[in-house]
Amino acid sequence: xxxxxxxxxxxxxxxxxxxxxxxxxxxxxxxxxxxxxxxxxxxxxxxxxxxxxxxxxxxxxxxxxxxxxxxxxxxxxxxxxxxxxxxxxxxxxxxxxxxxxxxxxxxxxxxxxxxxxxxxxxxxxxxxxxxxxxxxxxxxxxxxxxxxxxxxxxxxxxxxxxxxxxxxxxxxxxxxx
Numbered sequence: 001x002x003x004x005x006x007x008x009x010x011x012x013x014x015x016x017x018x019x020x021x022x023x024x025x026x027x028x029x030x031x032x033x034x035x036x037x038x039x040x041x042x043x044x045x046x047x048x049x050x051x052x053x054x055x056x057x058x059x060x061x062x063x064x065x066x067x068x069x070x071x072x073x074x075x076x077x078x079x080x081x082x083x084x085x086x087x088x089x090x091x092x093x094x095x096x097x098x099x100x101x102x103x104x105x106x107x108x109x110x111x112x113x114x115x116x117x118x119x120x121x122x123x124x125x126x127x128x129x130x131x132x133x134x135x136x137x138x139x140x141x142x143x144x145x146x147x148x149x150x151x152x153x154x155x156x157x158x159x160x161x162x163x164x165x166x167x168x169x170x171x172x173x174x175x176x177x
Contacts, residue, residue: 029043
């Protein structure tokens with residue numbers, strides 16, 4: 001079964017020990033300008049931000065702003081619909097599904113509403129994300145996984161919307177930022 005780790009930018013990402021990832025078992029997709037310490041990054045999905053990352057990693061980069069054609073139902077890549085809702089997390093999950101991954105693990109994608117999104121590097125979004133928008137994103141991700149018979153998990157035990165899966169990469173006693 002093809003498996004992929006999708007890394008977002010929440011402070012939880014600072015709890016990951018990138019040296020413990022089994023890159024033989026998992027491909028890696030990073031969202032937006034995340035620059036993790038991964039040995040290997042296979043894909044980069046950028047929805048709305050410039051990517052500073054590409055100079056350091058040799059990976060396939062997909063951006064809505066360069067190469068995706070907008071259609072009513074989402075974005076078209078290689079004549080298949082790449083759907084997304086409000087954030088790059090749903091675009092990344094949709095991309096993984098189109099690539100044939102049957103197990104997706106999310107890390108750093110918490111989608112907590114009612115707050116300004118904090119990022120792993122201390123930066124923040126400029127506006128408060130509503131509970132409704134975050135819930136719509138969560139439901140959309142679960143729905144597209146279910147429709148495509150894809151298992152989706154989280155590495156964050158505190159995440160309340162996906163099942164936790166332990167693959168032995170969490171640093172013990174670490175702080176988020």
